[in-house]
Amino acid sequence: xxxxxxxDVHESREEMExxxxxxxxxxxxxxxxxxxxxxxxxxxxxxxxxxxxxxxxDPPSYAEAIFTSFDSSSNGxxxxxxxxxxxxxxxxxxxxxxxxxxxxxQELSNSLVSGGTTYYTYLITTRTNLPEFGGPGSEFxxxxxxxxxxxLSDRLSESYRGFFIPxxxxxxxxxxxxxxxQEFVEQRRVLxxxxxxxxxxxxxxxxSEELRxxxxxxxxxxxxxxxxxxxxxxxxxxxxxxxxxxxxAMDVSAxxxxxxxxxFKELKQAMTNDWGGTKPLVVEEDKEFMERKERLVEFxxxxxxxxxxxxxxxxxxxxxxxxxxxxGLAFVKLTKFEMEEALFESQRARATDTxxxxxAAVKAxxxxxxxxxxxxxxxDKLHDYLGIMLxxxxxxxxxxxxxxxxxxxxxxxxSLHLRIEKLEAASLKIFxxxxxxxxxxxxxxxxxxxxxxxxTCAEREYEQIKENNRSELERLxxxxxxxxxxxxxxxxxxxxxxxxxxxNVWEKLAEETDHL
Amino acid sequence: MITTLMEQQRSVTASxxxxxxxxxxxxxxxxxxxxxxxxxGVQAYxxxxxxTRQTNLPEYQGPEKIVIRxxxxxxxxxxxxxxKYKGIFIPPLPEKSAVEKFRFSAEFIEMRRQALDIFVNRxxxxxxxxxSEDLRTFLQADEETMERLRSQETGIxxxxxxxxxxxxxxxxxxxxxxxLGKEKPVEESNPEYEKLKHYIFELENHLAExxxxxxxxxxxxxxxxxxxxxxxxxxxxxxxxxxxxLGMAFSELxxxxxxxxxxxxxxxxxxxxxFEEPLKDYVRAVQSIKATIAERANAFRRHCELAExxxxxxxxxxxxxxxxxxxxxxxxxxxxxxxxxSDEATQTFETIVxxxxxxxxxxxxxxxxxxGTAFHxxxxxxxxxxxxxxxxxxxxxxxxxxxxxx
Numbered sequence: 001x002x003x004x005x006x007x008d009v010h011e012s013r014e015e016m017e018x019x020x021x022x023x024x025x026x027x028x029x030x031x032x033x034x035x036x037x038x039x040x041x042x043x044x045x046x047x048x049x050x051x052x053x054x055x056x057x058d059p060p061s062y063a064e065a066i067f068t069s070f071d072s073s074s075n076g077x078x079x080x081x082x083x084x085x086x087x088x089x090x091x092x093x094x095x096x097x098x099x100x101x102x103x104x105x106q107e108l109s110n111s112l113v114s115g116g117t118t119y120y121t122y123l124i125t126t127r128t129n130l131p132e133f134g135g136p137g138s139e140f141x142x143x144x145x146x147x148x149x150x151x152l153s154d155r156l157s158e159s160y161r162g163f164f165i166p167x168x169x170x171x172x173x174x175x176x177x178x179x180x181x182q183e184f185v186e187q188r189r190v191l192x193x194x195x196x197x198x199x200x201x202x203x204x205x206x207x208s209e210e211l212r213x214x215x216x217x218x219x220x221x222x223x224x225x226x227x228x229x230x231x232x233x234x235x236x237x238x239x240x241x242x243x244x245x246x247x248x249a250m251d252v253s254a255x256x257x258x259x260x261x262x263x264f265k266e267l268k269q270a271m272t273n274d275w276g277g278t279k280p281l282v283v284e285e286d287k288e289f290m291e292r293k294e295r296l297v298e299f300x301x302x303x304x305x306x307x308x309x310x311x312x313x314x315x316x317x318x319x320x321x322x323x324x325x326x327x328g329l330a331f332v333k334l335t336k337f338e339m340e341e342a343l344f345e346s347q348r349a350r351a352t353d354t355x356x357x358x359x360a361a362v363k364a365x366x367x368x369x370x371x372x373x374x375x376x377x378x379x380d381k382l383h384d385y386l387g388i389m390l391x392x393x394x395x396x397x398x399x400x401x402x403x404x405x406x407x408x409x410x411x412x413x414x415s416l417h418l419r420i421e422k423l424e425a426a427s428l429k430i431f432x433x434x435x436x437x438x439x440x441x442x443x444x445x446x447x448x449x450x451x452x453x454x455x456t457c458a459e460r461e462y463e464q465i466k467e468n469n470r471s472e473l474e475r476l477x478x479x480x481x482x483x484x485x486x487x488x489x490x491x492x493x494x495x496x497x498x499x500x501x502x503x504n505v506w507e508k509l510a511e512e513t514d515h516l
Numbered sequence: 517m518i519t520t521l522m523e524q525q526r527s528v529t530a531s532x533x534x535x536x537x538x539x540x541x542x543x544x545x546x547x548x549x550x551x552x553x554x555x556x557g558v559q560a561y562x563x564x565x566x567x568t569r570q571t572n573l574p575e576y577q578g579p580e581k582i583v584i585r586x587x588x589x590x591x592x593x594x595x596x597x598x599x600k601y602k603g604i605f606i607p608p609l610p611e612k613s614a615v616e617k618f619r620f621s622a623e624f625i626e627m628r629r630q631a632l633d634i635f636v637n638r639x640x641x642x643x644x645x646x647x648s649e650d651l652r653t654f655l656q657a658d659e660e661t662m663e664r665l666r667s668q669e670t671g672i673x674x675x676x677x678x679x680x681x682x683x684x685x686x687x688x689x690x691x692x693x694x695x696l697g698k699e700k701p702v703e704e705s706n707p708e709y710e711k712l713k714h715y716i717f718e719l720e721n722h723l724a725e726x727x728x729x730x731x732x733x734x735x736x737x738x739x740x741x742x743x744x745x746x747x748x749x750x751x752x753x754x755x756x757x758x759x760x761x762l763g764m765a766f767s768e769l770x771x772x773x774x775x776x777x778x779x780x781x782x783x784x785x786x787x788x789x790x791f792e793e794p795l796k797d798y799v800r801a802v803q804s805i806k807a808t809i810a811e812r813a814n815a816f817r818r819h820c821e822l823a824e825x826x827x828x829x830x831x832x833x834x835x836x837x838x839x840x841x842x843x844x845x846x847x848x849x850x851x852x853x854x855x856x857x858s859d860e861a862t863q864t865f866e867t868i869v870x871x872x873x874x875x876x877x878x879x880x881x882x883x884x885x886x887x888g889t890a891f892h893x894x895x896x897x898x899x900x901x902x903x904x905x906x907x908x909x910x911x912x913x914x915x916x917x918x919x920x921x922x
């Protein structure tokens with residue numbers, strides 16, 4: 001977010017810094033770590049004894065402590081402390097993942113198109129002591145392409161229904177047209193790393209087979225589609241063999257391999273639920289859940305609003321910093337001009353004043369820039385939670401669809417029973433029984449048995465998903481509380497710290513311009 | 517009435533011009549106050565009360581005089597002074613408003629009032645200008661007389677804006693010509709003066725840029741204030757749907773943000789009045805000097821032209837007297853008339869040169885004072901704001917601590 005601004009104004013800032021200031025602390029180029037340099041200069045400034053700033057927290061040490069902790073977090077991992085440690089609080093197991101070294105590779109031409117397309121692969125490095133990965137202190141690397149990540153994400157969605165599964169990065173075709181290939185690849189690398197780390201932080205997913213295979217098993221990602229018994233029953237027995245064989249050529253789009261027939265049946269059920277006169281046979285009963293869901297809807301709405309306003313705040317902070325910088329630059333030019341053309345002592349005195357104003361404005365401008373970089377880091381937590389809300393919605397959708405499956409199967413059973421009744425009634429009328437009808441009844445009874453098995457499966461699945469929802473909601477509440485408290489605290493400390501530094505700059509200028 | 521920065525400056529001005537005891541120096545102190553909007557629609561305008569407060573000048577004795585004046589009256593005064601006191605840097609006036617929408621906004625009117633007050637007081641403190649009869653008229657005449665005088669202004673003054681532009685262009689092109697080494701006729705060849713002209717023109721550019729950014733800074737403060745306010749409101753709403761300690765934390769933060777938003781708006785106004793306006797005033801002052809430069813060029817041209825004409829007339833006269841023509845008498849009369857004019861033109865020009873030399877010294881000193889004050893106020897305002905922000909956020913921390921522990 002801050003990247004583009006840097007390149008634009010970089011030259012004029014260099015100019016400013018070389019022109020203005022004979023003070024040693026300002027001779028530094030902007031490539032120095034801004035946090036450290038300004039932290040130390042503020043310490044020097046605050047040696048003045050007339051500190052009427054009776055602060056609750058002693059600024060230099062306090063501010064420095066905070067800033068050095070930001071400093072370390074800016075060196076590589078931009079996750080919150082909780083996330084980056086990737087460790088289970090109960091034990092000391094860890095799972096560190098990093099994504100690096102994008103390389104271009106050629107697609108093996110097994111297609112008719114000659115020349116082949118290229119794609120990028122990323123080096124995934126894992127360090128872990130989790131037992132699933134082969135015991136203490138293992139480290140391994142392999143290469144993956146984005147398509148593999150999509151596969152991983154899809155498989156997790158199937159296997160972990162009801163869980164708040166982190167959302168994978170977009171395929172985002174549009175953005176790749178706007179930025180250069182290099183920028184796009186780098187951005188993707190960052191997003192992939194963030195995604196994998198989030199997976200590693202999830203208490204259930206970090207132990208999953210899918211993730212392990214993705215991280216450890218070289219070669220084409222072999223994750224097979226899970227077999228969804230209910231699905232196969234609804235689709236009709238004919239499709240079962242193909243699913244058992246794991247035919248990849250089938251529809252890979254939606255979760256759980258919904259295809260047409262199942263979709264149709266469930267849609268019909270959904271319509272019946274909504275518009276039919278009768279209540280469905282199974283309904284969402286958990287009132288507590290429904291209340292929570294509503295509250296989360298409201299939460300998401302407000303969160304998205306805060307996120308928007310946060311962006312606007314960041315923009316305003318950026319703007320004021322830029323304008324302050326431009327003001328400083330204008331005063332630098334004015335100073336230079338007056339010094340060169342000075343005929344009177346009064347001009348030189350004025351030039352000294354304008355130089356001091358320029359210095360202060362440049363310093364303030366730098367402080368605004370740093371303030372903003374930190375603000376962005378803190379308020380990013382809001383965006384993270386918007387992503388988490390997507391995951392929550394997906395988990396709730398899993399629940400709804402599982403319920404719908406149960407409802408559909410119940411209806412099927414009901415209608416099957418009805419058909420048997422009708423056939424039995426009809427066959428009674430024929431003396432000696434109706435062989436074809438009796439056969440039909442036997443078939444239907446078989447279908448009922450299979451369908452009942454499927455319904456049992458579906459009910460179990462539904463209960464499991466409900467339980468997953470519940471435990472995840474608990475986890476969410478706790479983590480949300482901690483994350484936001486730390487975000488608020490970080491934001492406030494940041495604002496206070498930089499405001500103090502700016503006060504120092506302006507107080508110095510006030511002293512310098514006090515000619516009475 | 518709020519004592520503004522500029523009005524504080526005025527007292528500094530007065531004291532800087534009277535190093536010895538103030539009572540022995542002539543002084544005249546004026547107030548421009550109470551702007552009132554009069555009239556309707558397109559004809560609407562603002563009138564100001566002009567009060568001649570303290571004076572020891574004999575021409576102003578008697579009870580305190582209060583008159584009602586409008587912006588065009590000030591323009592009239594400025595134009596009369598410019599016409600009569602060539603060579604002196606006439607104090608600048610605030611601009612006409614270009615945008616209709618803001619013409620009657622409270623902020624614009626206040627800024628204009630302040631600038632008009634400063635204008636009159638600068639005129640009143642200038643040792644030559646304070647003796648002007650036009651100033652006396654302006655400060656004492658009744659409204660009808662003022663209106664009559666104002667509408668009497670003939671074409672010369674009405675055309676002034678475009679005239680000025682042309683004169684400026686001429687002077688500017690002459691400056692650049694000299695800089696480029698091209699010789700043009702009828703131009704002073706005074707290197708020091710060339711330097712001064714160059715300085716003035718360049719100075720305007722630099723100042724205008726500084727002023728532009730100062731104005732933008734005002735806007736940025738307002739925008740930041742607005743963003744903080746919106747952010748605060750949104751955070752409060754989020755807090756409301758969270759409930760419990762986290763909800764409280766959000767609410768507190770939101771409330772703080774809204775408080776700070778108010779501080780920012782206040783500071784924006786302060787920057788406008790105490791930093792941006794003085795810079796603008798500086799720019800106007802420089803533009804006024806440019807007008808004087810143009811007048812000097814005119815005076816020089818006239819002096820040269822007449823000197824040329826005189827020479828020719830002299831040659832002609834001698835020729836005529838040699839051949840004992842009966843037109844000698846006539847020619848001699850013409851010659852004498854022209855000689856008087858030429859002498860006057862030379863006198864005018866030399867006065868302008870002398871005055872300008874004095875004025876420039878005063879100007880530089882005054883501006884250093886003015887700017888020093890402006891910068892100091894700006895620094896104090898920014899420091900006050902920053903400290904306010906730091907205090908506000910710091911006061912929130914213990915509340916956050918207690919929220920997170922629950």
